[in-house]
Amino acid sequence: MSASKPLLLVLHVLSDAHLSQLAQSFDVLYAPDAARCAEALTAHGPRVQAVLTVGAIGLSAVQMQAMPQLRWVGALGAGYENIDVAYARAHGIAVSNGAGTNDQCVADHAFGLVIAAVRGLVRLDRLTRQGVWRNDIPLPPNVSGKRLGILGLGTIGQKIARRAQAFDMPVGYHNRRPKDGVDFTYFDSVLALAQWADVLLVATPGGAGTRHLVDAPVIAALGPQGYVVNIARGSVVDTAALAQALRTGALAGAGLDVYESEPLPPAELLDLDNVVLTPHVAGWSPEAVQATVDLFLDNAHRHFAGQPLVTPV
The missing domain is CATH 3.40.50.720 (NAD(P)-binding Rossmann-like Domain)
Structure with missing residues (x-):
């Protein structure tokens, strides 16, 4: 993993093309299920600086505690109900979502x-x-x-x-x-x-x-x-x-x-x-997913440049 790029933990299923797009800005740790997430936190948690998730998966306080360098959590799509926003705010962790993209x-x-x-x-x-x-x-x-x-x-x-x-x-x-x-x-x-x-x-x-x-x-x-x-x-x-x-x-x-x-x-x-x-696909189309990945990266660039997020929670 590169020393110059932030380490991003991805908790939602993404295509190879979108993972490649993220990899231009991050070292990507892909863990789109509970077992791989647990393994990733054990092996790499202390170095994770950003997390990409969705509202249905979320991110708990316990998971955040395993990532002492975590500074930003981004949700694809508008929902963020299972992200412990209160814990994040109390510990200086910014949270954004994908409002408006789908x-x-x-x-x-x-x-x-x-x-x-x-x-x-x-x-x-x-x-x-x-x-x-x-x-x-x-x-x-x-x-x-x-x-x-x-x-x-x-x-x-x-x-x-x-x-x-x-x-x-x-x-x-x-x-x-x-x-x-x-x-x-x-x-x-x-x-x-x-x-x-x-x-x-x-x-x-x-x-x-x-x-x-x-x-x-x-x-x-x-x-x-x-x-x-x-x-x-x-x-x-x-x-x-x-x-x-x-x-x-x-x-x-x-x-x-x-x-x-x-x-x-x-x-x-x-x-x-x-x-x-239907299997929770209302917000998912090629156009919508591309838009929310683009917004995630826009928020990422702003966050790591010390600028305001586009869609803060």
């Missing part, structure tokens, strides 16, 4: 899940392959005209709302407080939003403060013609309550990209054909 990709995927869930596209595909024609199945409902309730009207939520407007969907939202400069209808609780909405779309950050915000009463409020779409974090939705509602017909359908069980699939949902499942 917003369009997440919004595209979210609206794809809305269409797939409401129209039942996965189920229709399966039936078509089995030789079933439209005369023998219930007609799927419109997406246009449905009321879209967005839980978490941040940057991504607003991009999803823009797509919904193209489908003539009335948009409502719930945040901790009303958002300035927004014309959408504000609801002061998740329950009130669910009572109004046909589709409840979860776009709020993860973490302890939002755990199971979408619980059994919220799901019941959506009703048997309602839908849940989650592109945020699996912890925000009570999976057991969701499975029960989908199984009994108390909820019409769901589209999920994130799970409480991930990276394992949600066992309670696997036998249901009224839910569309």
Whole structure:
């Protein structure tokens, strides 16, 4: 390893091309799973100066303690819920994220899940392959005209709302407080939003403060013609309550990209054909990944030059 480059510990899966791009600025220690991470910390922890991670993987205080020279942690993507930011700040470790690099990709995927869930596209595909024609199945409902309730009207939520407007969907939202400069209808609780909405779309950050915000009463409020779409974090939705509602017909359908069980699939949902499942890829595309790696390197150059980070946490 070079004496002139900082040592970077990479905890997320990256392509060879992106690892090569990072290697232009860092000595790269690639450890994209728990076992390799533990080995890397034991062998090289005292020399690590920077860490690249993602919100779902994070970085704990115990791990930071094993890296006494650590001065900066960068998260790919906007999420950083499993990085111990409080510990980092208390010990002079800067933290940045990839805010803004994958917003369009997440919004595209979210609206794809809305269409797939409401129209039942996965189920229709399966039936078509089995030789079933439209005369023998219930007609799927419109997406246009449905009321879209967005839980978490941040940057991504607003991009999803823009797509919904193209489908003539009335948009409502719930945040901790009303958002300035927004014309959408504000609801002061998740329950009130669910009572109004046909589709409840979860776009709020993860973490302890939002755990199971979408619980059994919220799901019941959506009703048997309602839908849940989650592109945020699996912890925000009570999976057991969701499975029960989908199984009994108390909820019409769901589209999920994130799970409480991930990276394992949600066992309670696997036998249901009224839910569309994708493997936490809403924010990942070639364009989005390149943008977030570029931003990580921009933050890196600024940090090691003593300049302000572009996207500090």
